[in-house]
Amino acid sequence: MSLDWLYSLDELNAYRLDTEKGKERLEAQIKNLPGLLTVAGITLPKKPRILCLMAGSCIEGIAFAQVYDADVNCVDMQERLLAKGLKEAKKRKLKLHVVRGDVREPSKLVTGKFDLITVLGQPLPHMGIFDFDQTIKDVKKLLAKNGTFLIDQSDLIFRILPQYRDAMTSNLEPPVLSIHREFNPRHGYFERLYFGRTRHDAYKIYMWAPWIIEYMLKKNGFTKVEVKPYVDPYNMAQTYLHTARSPIH
Numbered sequence: 001m002s003l004d005w006l007y008s009l010d011e012l013n014a015y016r017l018d019t020e021k022g023k024e025r026l027e028a029q030i031k032n033l034p035g036l037l038t039v040a041g042i043t044l045p046k047k048p049r050i051l052c053l054m055a056g057s058c059i060e061g062i063a064f065a066q067v068y069d070a071d072v073n074c075v076d077m078q079e080r081l082l083a084k085g086l087k088e089a090k091k092r093k094l095k096l097h098v099v100r101g102d103v104r105e106p107s108k109l110v111t112g113k114f115d116l117i118t119v120l121g122q123p124l125p126h127m128g129i130f131d132f133d134q135t136i137k138d139v140k141k142l143l144a145k146n147g148t149f150l151i152d153q154s155d156l157i158f159r160i161l162p163q164y165r166d167a168m169t170s171n172l173e174p175p176v177l178s179i180h181r182e183f184n185p186r187h188g189y190f191e192r193l194y195f196g197r198t199r200h201d202a203y204k205i206y207m208w209a210p211w212i213i214e215y216m217l218k219k220n221g222f223t224k225v226e227v228k229p230y231v232d233p234y235n236m237a238q239t240y241l242h243t244a245r246s247p248i249h
Helices: 011-015 020-040 059-068 079-091 129-142 156-163 210-219
Strands: 049-053 071-076 096-100 114-119 143-154 177-184 189-195 200-206 223-230 239-245
Touching (some): 049 059, 059 114, 071 079, 114 129, 143 210
Parallel strands (some): 114 143
Antiparallel strands (some): 223 239
């Protein structure tokens, strides 16, 4: 199952750097990043080291590198998207490195300590709770003293359920039909079939909510875990910023 087709559709192509909406979103991230960190209560040191997990085409990573002169590492499984981000970063002469790999064990992919580790752009619906639990455990090894783990996510449960029976996806263009295929209560995902004019595919969507992420961060020993509402101009649902500080060793 490839996410390429799903992310070529209207609302989601803002997460791809090779689209006009993606380029607009990058410029918006560069403009809004200081405000986002202010809401999250994060103050970065000069020339910080930042690790972006599930980075896609590195939109957030490029913004951090440009605004804060940061040394940024972007990790994702999709090499093609990472290549687009690296190309844009080189064009802007930014310090950005890309690594294709499994974000469940980031300490095997990068070295050193990071002032900020992020999961931004709300990618968690593509990852199960058990896998992300492994990621959280491993992030603890990579955070610098006084470092912060930052995650953004809206409440998918209430957002999706009211429209779950609808077959026509109102937010995608060109029109796509979507029907239920399976719900897995043990692993917390549902699978739907999407039918376009020329192709179809099946996608798993994992259910996430702010209280789940908050619990997981506290369970794994992070200190000063906070959840704050944030207005994301590229997401119609209410977004929440989750911050967690380096665990006490």
